[in-house]
Amino acid sequence: MTDRRDVLYGSLGLMILKTLEALGPLHGYRIARRIEQISGNQLAMNQGTLYPALLKLEQAGWISARWSESESGRKVRRYALTAAGRRQIRVQAAEWQQATGIVERFFRIQEDAS
């Protein structure tokens, strides 16, 4: 069964992977801020969904994580993209294009009918 949370996870995972690809290793709070920034602040990043998503990506082997120091010298967990993660971005990007393409067609049907 596919529920809304899985869909959210899917797109959130891709967003995280793309963020890490663009900016290199980051900790959770920076990832959240970056996603909000890129979305033009249309997404309000709930950290309650972020960390489980990060854990899921880590368990899939797409990102790696280790404890290190932040710019202000505080201990934070920093996440980085793995090689598998890089491949996954390409796979997911293709799937995403395909999925949005399909949905797009349905909209066109409606427009044609009207």
Next chain:
Amino acid sequence: MRPPGTRLRAVAARLFAANTMEYLIDPAIADLQAEYEDASRNGRTWRKRWICLRGHLAFFTMIVAHGLAAKTIDVGLAPWRGLSLDVRLGLRLLVKHRGLTVVGTVAMAFAIWSGIVAFEFYTQIMRPRLPLGDGARIVAIVMVDTANLDERAPTLHDFVAWRDSLTSVQDLAAYRDRTWNVIVGTAVPEPVAVAEISAATFRVVQERPVLGRPLVEADETPGAPWVVLIGHDVWQSRFESDPNVIGRQLRLGNVPHTIVGVMPEGFRFPLAHGFWVPLRLNPANYPRQQSPVVRVFGRLSPGATLEAAQPELTVLGATAAAAFPDTHQHLEPRIVPYIDSIFRGFSADSATEVFSGNLLSVLLVLLVCGNVALLMFARAATRENEILVRTALGAGRGRIMSQLFVEALVLAMVAALVAVTFAQLAWHSLFAMVTENMFENRVPFWMQSSISPRTLVYAALLTLVAAAIAGFLPGLKVTRGIGTRLRQSGPGAGGLRFGGIWTVLIVMQVAVMAIVPTPVIAIYRDVGKWARAANAGLAPEQYLAVTMAMDGEKVPGAAGSTFTGRFAAATRELERRLEAEPGVTGVTVASLLPLMDHPWRMIDIDEESAARGERNSSQRLVSSARVALDFFDVLDTPILSGRAFHSGDLQPGARTVIVNQSFAQLVLGGNNPIGRRVRYRDPTRLNATRSVNEPWHEVVGLVGDLGIAADGRDSRRARIYHPLVPGGSHPVRMAVHTMGNPLLFASRLRSLARDVEPALQISEIARFDQVAAAGARTMTLLFWLFLALAFVVVLLSLTGIYSVLSFTASQRTREVGIRVALGGRPRHVVAVLFRGSMTQIVLGILIGLVIADRLSEGDMVRVIAVYGCVVVAVSALATLGPVRRALRIQPIDALRAD
């Protein structure tokens, strides 16, 4: 301060497996703290709060929504498994009857909340326990003046005499409370509380330093090196938890002290101290009349009790009174538990008050739960069918009762959760208020700003009581005679009835609903008065208020100049430098600033009227302040008539004052105050008609009211201003008029003060409107409390009305059917059906309105009349649903209802 999320992490660490912590919770909390630190550096308070709130919310979302579901996370708890059928049914009913859930939760939560807050207040403030080893045996000795029953602290001479001869108290110790500037390295000096304390203290409290050594008797000998023991907080915040801190130096005032030890975390004996220095007072250096005042405490000897120790002490007191009648004739030493010596302001009366407050909150729980029971009963009545079937299938009365109890328990637990959350918030503000008013913002070491575990246990008990009332009462009623009902008929036949008690309860409740807005409106008016006070006559957001004091001793080079002279010089110099700062448009000083609590005294006006002894017209309570010559100028308050102060007013014997408009109105009945003379009454002789020793003051000017609301009958808003001689007030308050946000100026002010005089203590920097008297905050809190109470009462009443009518309709289905079948008109049927209930409601409203009118002394007739109409209208609305439902009943359905 502890970084946010620390406590949350500690709780989570107990609940979750190590993996969960490592991969999920720790990263989230680390980020929360990093973000919080960033915001702290930018110094935005609202942003920090927002981050904390969001972080905590996210944490709970994560745990609830994801943590429990994710297979990979070993949660160690499976909350939904193994719950009994009853609990699941209870949960399902919460969702099904949403209205009852919301109303029941809000009402019960409010009742439990008030119980928690009252209990916390009682245990933490009225009857606290010392968190020290065997703390109940730590006692204090105070002096009671038998002439006027005043309590006062003993002197050094008393202490030495007791120490040498008391046997029922071992290790008698003493301390003096000092405020000195502490300077570590090159940091900005900051006033701190220092305890000058006997070495014996550390045997009394039975605590050892975590590093180094405690103070010892050798430190008390004159000429020994100056040493200091520091608290754990101080060690962490000022010395970065340096393990080699022993032997390092810090300055208290201008005297360097060597650190000899660090006390354990949480140790802040005797009150809220972080620095302890040896008490080096030799009685031989002081004549008996000038003996310094100290506070004396000790530990009861093994086997001794307070009762047994008192006679021994009384004998010592009598000996002293005989030997030194001039100082000790009326003094009697008393031995009391340590905490009682600090809460001197609390009398037995206020303890009773708080106890009855507790009792009231328990009554509130009972009352509210009785109401919820009514709602639950109405719900149970609609489920009569289900209950009958269960009975038919063999469920005993106990089984059905326990089901209803568990349903109520589920509801009560939801309410308790809400209550605890809000109680935490309320306790924070109450705690801040108490520590501010009673301890001048210092938090006594035995007080906690969070709800104690004991109170949580109490809350759990209240929850059980609530569930018992809301579950068992309806259970008893529903199951009574159930066997007979089972044999006779089905639901809808009118087997269940509200009894007389319920009827009275409903009438009373509607009455209370009608009364409740009266106190709320009265308090609202008072709050409004306070709010207006903040803006009366000045622009508070443009001013910075600062309190300044100076170390009294230990200032080198002090010889030759008096303390007052040095303080005046330092204040003047700081004023001069501040005025030279860009962005500062004026600086002035006063003994008290507008919006602060002012002391008040009785006065006489003019010799003639005083001589006639016209008590009511010529004696008034007025507040007073001493202000610098340029005070009104800097606060932009024009002199309305007469003149401003000038330097001539500072001459000895000048005795001139300026009064405010309220003074002219209230005290002089609107007459011109210029040239009138006023005199303070002797405060010790409130009832005497003459006060010969106090001098007369001449009124030379009239100013507008500053920081005082324009209405109100209290004559204390009449204020007299005296000219302030430089250095004549210690501490002194400074008002700085700035362009832009005055708070941005705070750090600059501190560094200027350090340059002027390192011993100058700067504290309580705040914007004028934040200085508002504590009374305003108390009133606001009270207002919200009453508003919440009013809301709960109205909510309960309306749902009560609704459920009573619904119940009536559901119980008389068959009757309606018959009436309609026999040709009864809808209007008549409804009238017959609801006549009884509507009578109760109208009766309740009438009783309530009459009482409300009495309470407000006819002050709010219009408000009450309008509110009465609203109550009737809303009650009518609440009847709408049940009436429509009754009318929709078809005769055939009604008769088929068996």
